[in-house]
Amino acid sequence: MTILSVENLTLSYRSGREWREVVHNVSFTLGRGEMLAFVGESGSGKTTTAQAIIGLLADNARRDGGSIRLNGEDLSQWSAKRLDSLRGARISLVPQDPGNSLNPVKTVGAQVGEILRLHQKIGKAECDQQVLALLTKVGLSHPEQRMKQFPHQLSGGMQQRVLIAIAIALRPEVIIADEPTSALDVTVQKRILDLLDVLRRESGTAVLFVTHDLALAAQRADRLLVFRQGEVQEHGVTADVVHAPQHAYTRQLLSDVQGQRLTIAPVAGRPLASPAIQAVGISKRFALGKGHQLQALDNVSFAVQRGSTHALVGESGSGKTTLARILLGFEQADSGEVIIDNIHATTLTHEARRQLRQKIQFVYQNPFASLDPRQTLFQIIEEPLKNFARISKAERAARVESVTRRVALPPDLLTRTARELSGGQRQRVAIARALILEPTILVLDEATSALDVTVQAQILALLQQLQQQLGLTYLFITHDLATVRRIAHSVTVLRSGTVVEHGAVETLFAAPQNDYTRELIAAIPHFSPLTKEYA
Structure with missing residues (x-):
């Protein structure tokens, strides 16, 4: 009917x-x-x-x-x-x-x-x-x-x-x-x-x-x-x-x-004297009202080696985004320490923390809320350069157009506003804005969740290429374990604010030690047209 x-x-x-x-x-x-x-x-x-x-x-x-x-x-x-x-x-x-x-x-x-x-x-x-x-x-x-x-x-x-x-x-x-x-x-x-x-x-x-x-x-x-x-x-x-x-x-x-699995860039042989990111014993509570509290993070520790990609995975509400905000200085932990590129970030002044963001940039989960609806795409992408880089107007324009092409956006879109774009296009603008300062560390919060498979493959390939060329470090926050398997070197699994498992991606996927990790892996949707099976 x-x-x-x-x-x-x-x-x-x-x-x-x-x-x-x-x-x-x-x-x-x-x-x-x-x-x-x-x-x-x-x-x-x-x-x-x-x-x-x-x-x-x-x-x-x-x-x-x-x-x-x-x-x-x-x-x-x-x-x-x-x-x-x-x-x-x-x-x-x-x-x-x-x-x-x-x-x-x-x-x-x-x-x-x-x-x-x-x-x-x-x-x-x-x-x-x-x-x-x-x-x-x-x-x-x-x-x-x-x-x-x-x-x-x-x-x-x-x-x-x-x-x-x-x-x-x-x-x-x-x-x-x-x-x-x-x-x-x-x-x-x-x-x-x-x-x-x-x-x-x-x-x-x-x-x-x-x-x-x-x-x-x-x-x-x-x-x-x-x-x-x-x-x-x-x-x-x-x-x-x-x-x-x-x-x-x-x-x-x-x-x-079928072809999205990327060859993970080798990091052996690079100088790894100290991690690019260290989180040591991070804990955070939020008040829920009427005396109730939510333990968002409980003694979370991990390290991200330079030039590698580390994934934070877990259910929505597991503390992934809260942890990212603490690393970037947008939230203060109740206890614990954050070290970014050998800098003890938890003790920095407001201005020093602002300057640190030239090295570590954030791609937000929600491109609808993170892009100014009054600005053109050119202005959105250019803005970090005006805040941090003293370069000519012509050089800013050239860098904006270059990074726009890198994220597979046609330059003729730069005169439009965000409301004229699809969700996936908006997310590519957000990624371009984060890349414009050429940071050494990129924190990506569900950065490809709004992209179709073709553009997602392009973005992941772009991220891998930049990492190989520039030695970039990525902290990839996602609920998508299929993406983790394609791009990450190491992974930390969070549940209700605690670490339940961590280690090399290949090892964790091949032999997960925790029941929750096994449940996450088993729930990944997959299909195989060539064998005429999908499940």
Whole structure:
């Protein structure tokens, strides 16, 4: 039974005074209990198409033609007020960016409860019970405490789980999931997608799954729809598309998934007299209110050798980002010591710490919140040079254009603002901004989580090339163990703020000693088109 039907959908964006068509005559159907995955490069039109279905196009976007039907009703002609009654109750959206989707001045419990109270006549006690059940269902730790917290007190992955709880609250007919697990570790990712599978079986909920992760789409979706530059390149049953792709672009995507394993740059023979980064006994607590405290980090120690890549992995909320912020001086540890390039960073003055950031740069997890919407991309990338480097305007321009090309962004985008870019393009801008000062250490917090497989491979290859040429040191914070296996030399596994395992990547993947590490590795999505198996 068809629930959603889209025919010849055409969409445009306005840039200045001109309209540019970005989605061209897209058609597809979605049946009861089915999962259809949109896959393709960042900027290919996946998210724009999904937003059009629920009437949430950006202010500078418009529908030029085509129809969108839910159970035969043409939604494309509905008013905004009428669409409001539909959202959440019949069609729910899990957006890509939790940081911009949650209200910063309302508690998590209030925001999940709001969707329940809008569509159900229930009292506060019953509402609170349902909120608690939903937060538990999506795997949020300490759900009773999380209900009382504000979004800024949660990690990006935790915020995403709150959005998923809101989306599933009323068991809608259709869930549009736009990169719903990109900020989640593999075990929580599996739990969330398993939950969507249960909803599909029990309630017949249809899922439109927008993702850049082709391996994950192949594992979960019934059908795949491959986008490129706003057009459908291929559409069919998942097994058919994976095992016998008809279009050259689809074959390239599949090749990129299989060929992403990089040759790790050897570090033997380099001077390793002292580590580039040392964390010694780092502990940190946060107050949760009413006398409650969260032990975010508990006596965490590790070292990163010069010219190597060290990965910090673990569940969302395990303390990875907090640890990175302490290393960069954005947070102060309750105890312990941080040594960066032989400099004892915990005792530095504010100005000395600022100067140290020329050596150690940070790529944030969320490119939507970390880029100034008022600046052009050129201004965003150039800004660190104006703050730290006394060079001419012409030299700044040359370096901006050079680093822009390095991260696979066309230089003609430099005159645009961040709002005109896809999520993956924004993340490449953030990486370019971090590289512009030519630092010796780069801390990357989920730096490739928003990128499609083709661009992710390019970025990882770029990082490896820079490391080989310049001897750069990377601290790679991620929930993606597949990426860790491709790029890292050593790894520390965190769980609830404590180190559960650490060592060389090859050793840890071949013979993990901790049950939690084994669980993480087992949850990595994978498929093998050449052997006609995917799991």
